[in-house]
Each structure stands twice: as C-alpha cells, then as structure tokens.
Amino acid sequence: MNARERLTASLSHRQPDRIPFDLGGTSVSSLHVKCIGQLRDYYGLPKEHVTAWSISSMAGIVPADLADRMGVDTAAAIARGGPFGMPRENLKLWTMPDGQQIYVPGLFNPTPDGNGGWYAHPQGDTSCPPSGHMPTKCYYFDNIEPKIDFDEDKLDPADNLEEFSVLGAADTQYLLRSVEEAWQTGRAVVLNMPGAGLGDISWVPGGGLKHPKGVRTIEEWYVSPLLRPEYIQAVFEGQTDIVLVNLKIINDACGDKIDVVYTCGTDFAHQNGLFLSPAVFRRVWAPYYRKVNDWIHANTKWKILKHSCGAVAQLLPCFIEAGFDIVNPVQTSAVGMDPATLKKEFGRDIAFWGGGVDTQHVLPLGTPEEVRKQVLERCEIFGRDGGFVFNAVHNVQNDVPAENIAAMVDAVKEFNGDL
Numbered sequence: 001m002n003a004r005e006r007l008t009a010s011l012s013h014r015q016p017d018r019i020p021f022d023l024g025g026t027s028v029s030s031l032h033v034k035c036i037g038q039l040r041d042y043y044g045l046p047k048e049h050v051t052a053w054s055i056s057s058m059a060g061i062v063p064a065d066l067a068d069r070m071g072v073d074t075a076a077a078i079a080r081g082g083p084f085g086m087p088r089e090n091l092k093l094w095t096m097p098d099g100q101q102i103y104v105p106g107l108f109n110p111t112p113d114g115n116g117g118w119y120a121h122p123q124g125d126t127s128c129p130p131s132g133h134m135p136t137k138c139y140y141f142d143n144i145e146p147k148i149d150f151d152e153d154k155l156d157p158a159d160n161l162e163e164f165s166v167l168g169a170a171d172t173q174y175l176l177r178s179v180e181e182a183w184q185t186g187r188a189v190v191l192n193m194p195g196a197g198l199g200d201i202s203w204v205p206g207g208g209l210k211h212p213k214g215v216r217t218i219e220e221w222y223v224s225p226l227l228r229p230e231y232i233q234a235v236f237e238g239q240t241d242i243v244l245v246n247l248k249i250i251n252d253a254c255g256d257k258i259d260v261v262y263t264c265g266t267d268f269a270h271q272n273g274l275f276l277s278p279a280v281f282r283r284v285w286a287p288y289y290r291k292v293n294d295w296i297h298a299n300t301k302w303k304i305l306k307h308s309c310g311a312v313a314q315l316l317p318c319f320i321e322a323g324f325d326i327v328n329p330v331q332t333s334a335v336g337m338d339p340a341t342l343k344k345e346f347g348r349d350i351a352f353w354g355g356g357v358d359t360q361h362v363l364p365l366g367t368p369e370e371v372r373k374q375v376l377e378r379c380e381i382f383g384r385d386g387g388f389v390f391n392a393v394h395n396v397q398n399d400v401p402a403e404n405i406a407a408m409v410d411a412v413k414e415f416n417g418d419l
Contacts (some may be wrong), residue, residue, distance in 0.1 A: 001016055001017045001018075002186065003020070003073040003074070003186060003187040003188050004186075004187070004188045004189075004259055006018065006020045006073055006188075007020045007073055007074065007188035007259060007260070007389065008188070008259060008303075009386060010351065010386040010387060010388060010389060011260070011303045011325060011326065011351050011386075011387070011389070012386065013347075013348060013351070013385060013386045013387045014385075014386045015384075015385055015386050016386060018415075018416035018417065018418070019379055019383045019388060019389075019390050019412065019415065019416055020073040020074070020188070020388075020389045020390065021070070021071055021072055021073050021074075021389070021390045021391075021409075021412050022072065022073065022074040022190075022353065022389050022390065022391045023062060023067070023070060023072050023074075023391065023392075023396075023409075024060075024061065024062030024067060024072060024074065024075075024076060025072075025074030025075065025076050025188075025190040025260075026076065026190055026192055026262045026305065026307070026328070027053055027054055027057070027059055027076075027078075027192055027262075027265075028059075028262075028265055028307045028328060028329060028394055028395060029328060029329065029353070029354060029391045029392075029394070029395065030053060030059040030060060030061075030062060030076075030395050030396070031059065031060055031062060031395065031396045031405070032057075032058055032059060032060065032139065032395065032396060032397055032398040032400075033050040033051075033052055033058050033059070033060035033096070033100065033102045033398075034058075034096070034098065034100060034139065034398040035060075035396050035397075035398065035400055035402070035405060036050045036060040036062060036063075036066065037050050037100055038401075038402040039066060039070075039402050039405060039406070040066060041402070042402040042403070042405075042406055043066070043069050043406075045065055045066060045069065046065075048063070049093060049101055049102060049103055050063075050100075050102050050103070051091065051102065051103040052102050052103065052104050053076075053078065053082075053088075054082060054083055055082060055083050055084060055086065055104060055105070055108060055120060055132070055141055056083040056084070056132065056140065056141050056142075056143070056202065056207075057140060057395060058096075058139055058140050058141075058398070059395050060102070061076070061078070062076075064185060067185075067187070070409045071409070071412070071413060071418065072187065073187055073188055073389075074187055074188050074189075074190050074260075074389075075181075075182035075183075075185040075187040075188070075189055075190065076178075076182060076190055076192060077175065077178045077179040077181075077182045077189055077190065077191045077192060077258065078175075078178050078192055079171065079174070079175050079178075079192060079193075079194035080170065080171045080174035080175065080194075081171065081194055081195075081208075082105060083132070083141070083202075083207060083208065084108075084120045084121070084122055084123070084124075084131055084132050084141070084207045084208050085107075085122050085123040085124075085163075085207070085208025085209065085210075086104075086105035086106075086107040086108055086123065086124060086208070087105060087107065087170075087174075088105055088174075089105065089106060089174070090105070090106025090107075091103040091104065091105065091106060092104060092105075092106055092108075094108060094110075096139065097116075097134075097136070097137060097138070097139065098139075105124075107123055107124035108120070108124060109121065109124040109125075109126055110134075111126055111130070113133065113135075113136075115135075115136050116136030116137070117133060117134050117135045117136040117138065118133070118134045118141075119132065119133055119134075119144075120132030120133070120134070120141050120207075122206075122207060122208050122209055122210045123208060123210060125210060128210045128211075129144075129146070130144055131143065131144050131146070131205065131206075131207040131208070131209075132144060132207055139398040143202065143205040143207050144205070144207075145205050145216065145217045145218065146205060146206065146212050146216050146217075148212065148213065148214075148216050148217075150213070150214065150215065152228075155214065155215070155228070155231050156213075156214070157214075157231060157234035157235045157238060158238070159212075159213035159214030160204075160213075160214035160215060160216075160235045161235060161238045161239060161242075162206070162209055162212070162213070162214075163195075163203065163206060163208060163209060164195045164238075164239050164242050165195075165242065166242055166245050166246060166249075167194075167246050167249055167250075171194070172249060172250075172253070175194070175250065176250070176253050176254055179191065179250075179254045179257055179258060180254065180257070182257075183254075183257040188259040188260065189257055189258050189259050189260070190258075190259065190260045190261075190262060190305075191250065191258045191260065191261045191262065191302070192262050193243070193246075193247070193250075193261050193262060193263045194246070195239070195242060195243060195246065196239075196243045196263040196264055196292065197263070197264045197265045197266050198236050198239060198240070198264060198266055198285060198288055198289070199221065199232070199235075199236070199266050199285070200264065200265050200266045200267075201218055201221065201222075201266070201267060202265070204216060204217075204218065204221045205217070205218075215228075215231070222275060225276065225280055225284045226280070229283075229284060232284060233284060236284075236285070236288045237288065239288075240288045240291055240292060243263075243292055244291070244292065244295055247292070247295060247296065247299075248299075251299055251300055255299075255300050255302075256301075258300070258302055259301075259302065259303065260302060260303045260304075260305055260326070261296060261300075261302045261303075261304055261305065262305040262307065262328075263292060263293075263296075263304055263305065263306070264289070264306055264307065265307040265308075266285075266307075266308065267307075267308050267309045267310060268281065268308045268310070268312055268315055269308060269309065269310025269311045269312045269315070269334065270309075270310045270311070270334075271310060271311065271331075271333070271334050271335065272311060272334070272335045273310075273311050273335060274310075274311065274312070274314060274315065275310075278314060278315060278317070278318050281315060281318045282318060282321075285322075286318060286321065286322045289306075289322040289323065289324070290321075290322050290323055293322060293323030293324060294323060296323075297323060303325040303326055303351070304323065304324050304325045304326065305324070305325070305326040305327075305328055305353060306319050306322075306324040306326065306327055306328070307327075307328045307329065308327070308328075309329060309331050309334075309394065310331055310334050311331070311334035311335040311336050311337055312327070312331075312334075312337075313336040313337055313341075313342065314336070316342075316345075316346045316350060317346075319350060320346070320349045320350050324350065325350065325351060326350065326351045326352075326353045326389075327350050327351070327352060327353065328352075328353040328354045328391070329353075329354035329355070329391070329392075329393045329394040330342070330352045330353070330354040330355030330382075330393060331354075331355075331393050331394070332355045332358060332378075332393060333358050333360050333361065333393070337355075339355060339378060339381045339382060340381050342355075343381055343382055343384070343387075347382075347384075347385070347387050348387070350387075351386075351387040351388065351389065352382050352387060352388050352389070353388075353389040353391055354389075354391040354392065354393055354394070355378060355382060355391075355393060356375055356378045356379070356382070356390040356391055356392055356393075356408070356412070357371060357374050357375050357378065357392050357393065357408055358374065358393055359392045359393045359394055359395075359396060359397060359400070360393070362374050363392060363396065363400050363404055363405075363408065364397065364399050364400045364401075364404070366404065367404075368403050368404055368406075368407035369407070371404050371407040371408050371411065372407050372408075372410070372411040372414075375390075375407075375408055375411035375412060375415070376411055376414065376415055378390075379411075379412065379415040380415075383415070390412050392408065
C-alpha cells in the first residue's frame with residue numbers, strides 16, 4: 001500500500017499492510033520546533049531553520065526530508081491564519097530563549113516583559129496590550145485574558161464571532177497551495193480546517209483581536225453553556241454557517257486531494273474527568289458538530305478528526321453519534337483511558353489517532369528501551385483490525401531527548417517489520 005491507501009484502510013477499520021504513522025499531520029500531533037532541530041542533527045540531515053506552525057504552542061512544521069527519514073505517512077495542509085492574528089507569511093527569523101533561530105510570521109513583533117520573557121501583541125501591533133506571554137525560560141506563548149466588562153443583558157453573539165469569516169482570496173489561495181504541496185509529497189493529506197473549533201478555549205480570549213468583545217475569559221466561557229446557553233448556541237450557529245461555506249470553497253477546489261480533515265480542537269476533559277456532562281454536550285455542541293460532519297460525509301470522502309485532551313471515554317459515544325470518525329490524542333494517562341478497554345469498547349466505531357506513547361512520563365523521562373517497549377505494546381493493542389494511526393499523545397514537547405523520539409520512530413518501524 002502507499003501512504004494514502006494505508007491511512008484510508010486503517011481509518012475504515014480494515015487491516016492495512018502496516019500501521020500508518022503520523023508526526024506533523026496536524027497542529028496537535030507534531031513536534032516542538034526544538035525537537036525538529038535536534039532530530040535533524042540526530043539523523044545527520046542538513047542544518048536548516050525550523051518554521052513555527054504555531055507561535056502559541058511552538059509546534060513546528062515537519063520538513064519533507066525529516067518526514068521521509070522517519071517514514072511518516074501524513075502531510076499537513078495548513079491555513080494562512082495563525083495565533084495572535086499573525087498570518088503565516090513574510091517569514092523572518094526569531095531567536096528562541098535557548099538560542100535556536102526559527103522562522104516566524106512577519107507580523108510577529110514581540111516585546112520584552114522585563115523579566116527575561118516576551119509579550120506577543122495582536123496582529124503584531126505593539127500599541128495594543130499584549131495578548132500572549134512567554135515567561136522566562138519557557139518555550140511557549142500563553143494567552144493573556146483580556147480585561148473586558150460586559151453587560152449580561154446586552155451580549156451580542158457577533159462579538160464572539162469577530163475572528164471567524166468566510167475565506168477571502170488570500171486565505172483561499174494559501175490553503176489551496178498548501179493542499180497541493182501536501183498532495184505532491186505522496187503522503188495522505190490532512191486538512192487543518194481553519195475556524196471550525198467550536199468553543200476551542202485556545203481561541204476564546206481573542207488573542208488576534210486588538211479590541212476583543214464578548215465572553216472572553218476561560219472561567220466565564222466554561223460556565224456559559226449553563227448560564228447563557230442561548231448565547232453560546234447563537235455563536236455556534238453563526239460559526240457553523242461560516243464553516244459550511246468554507247468547506248464548500250475548499251472541496252470545490254481540491255476536495256479529491258484531501259484524505260482527512262481536522263476540524264475541532266475543543267477540549268472537553270481534564271486529567272481526571274470531564275468539563276461537562278454528556279447531556280450538555282448533546283444539547284449544546286452535538287447539533288452543530290452533526291451539521292458540519294453530515295455535510296462532509298455527504299459531499300466528500302474525507303475522514304473527520306476530533307481532538308480532545310483528557311479523560312474523554314464517557315464522551316466517545318457522543319463523538320460517534322455526532323459523526324466524528326477519529327479521536328485524538330487518546331490521552332492514555334488520564335482516568336478511564338486504558339488502551340485495551342478503549343479498543344474493545346469503541347474500536348469498531350471510531351479510529352484512534354494517537355495514544356502510541358505517553359508524552360507526560362515515558363517519552364520525556366523514560367529510557368529509549370522503555371519508549372520502545374510502550375510503543376510496541378500500544379501498536380499491538382490499537383493496531384489490531386485497523387482503526388489506528390500511530391502518534392504520540394499530543395505534540396512532542398521541547399524537553400524530549402532526540403534519542404527517545406528516534407526510539408519511538410524505530411519501534412513503529414520494528415512493529416511494522418521495516419527494521
């Protein structure tokens with residue numbers, strides 16, 4: 001099988017010739033820019049500056065030669081827009097706290113915080129209050145919640161829709177070019193759909209808006225489905241309408257070159273349980289997910305990926321009902337997320353993209369042999385009868401040794417009989 005056939009077979013719950021391997025196909029299944037740089041050295045690849053996919057998470061874009069070296073089966077199609085309202089264009093070099101130089105958007109114009117850290121400003125406008133912060137000795141930009149006083153009786157859903165819009169000419173051309181470049185690699189193409197994450201908390205603060213309005217704090221947003229459900233549903237209705245228009249634009253232009261669409265990164269759980277009940281999910285989120293997923297299934301052959309960190313086992317029936325084909329990152333260290341149980345109870349109805357190795361403990365802190373052992377165990381459990389794409393649990397973080405990442409890659413190859 002080639003990469004596309006392999007991925008399609010596995011996501012259709014058929015046994016592929018070998019387990020498909022993703023590393024860099026989505027913004028939540030990639031590597032920190034530091035790891036990419038170290039892996040280039042480890043594998044003896046020519047030195048080159050890494051490009052940041054996300055200024056927030058500092059996940060990097062995995063270059064083709066590194067993907068080839070690791071045997072990756074996926075290629076990412078990436079949107080033009082990025083965190084803090086900075087389009088991924090006119091790239092320039094910026095120096096990370098450890099001295100690594102990386103490519104960042106041209107509008108990225110951080111200012112020092114006075115303590116060795118950095119502030120990011122919406123759209124790079126330093127006349128505006130900062131909307132992101134990289135503390136000293138850190139490798140990520142966290143959102144800064146805007147200080148907004150809103151009148152409960154005068155909330156306008158348009159305020160929480162300001163950052164979402166129908167794709168303009170520049171955004172469309174950028175995305176279509178990215179799809180074409182991904183398709184040319186011969187790997188399975190994963191579309192990272194812009195603006196489709198309903199209530200994704202990483203976007204709620206409006207970090208790319210100079211003057212955000214509406215419900216913009218994490219605490220207020222999480223209680224809004226209970227305190228102001230009509231408002232949240234109006235926001236989701238407006239956002240869904242925009243997503244459906246954009247899906248048609250993309251599908252009309254290049255739909256046959258896309259294999260998977262990552263639509264939504266909204267987290268519904270933490271390490272020990274859910275943020276909300278299945279009943280609230282079905283009432284507030286499911287109708288809009290269903291509308292988007294039904295359109296995709298009716299008009300394309302794409303498989304749909306839903307990302308949610310945490311202990312989401314109780315929500316997996318809801319994800320399946322809502323029409324999602326894939327769940328990621330499969331946080332196996334969370335409560336109730338035992339791999340064998342997940343595979344037995346849900347493996348016929350939803351595919352697992354991730355869960356291949358624990359990124360909290362084993363990958364950063366274990367030995368290469370401990371990494372190898374867990375990868376082989378997870379491939380044996382999840383890989384049976386298809387329904388599995390190997391990836392670590394979420395992005396590989398900056399503190400993971402290159403030797404451990406290579407041990408992960410080699411273990412997948414070993415399981416697949418490629419070593």
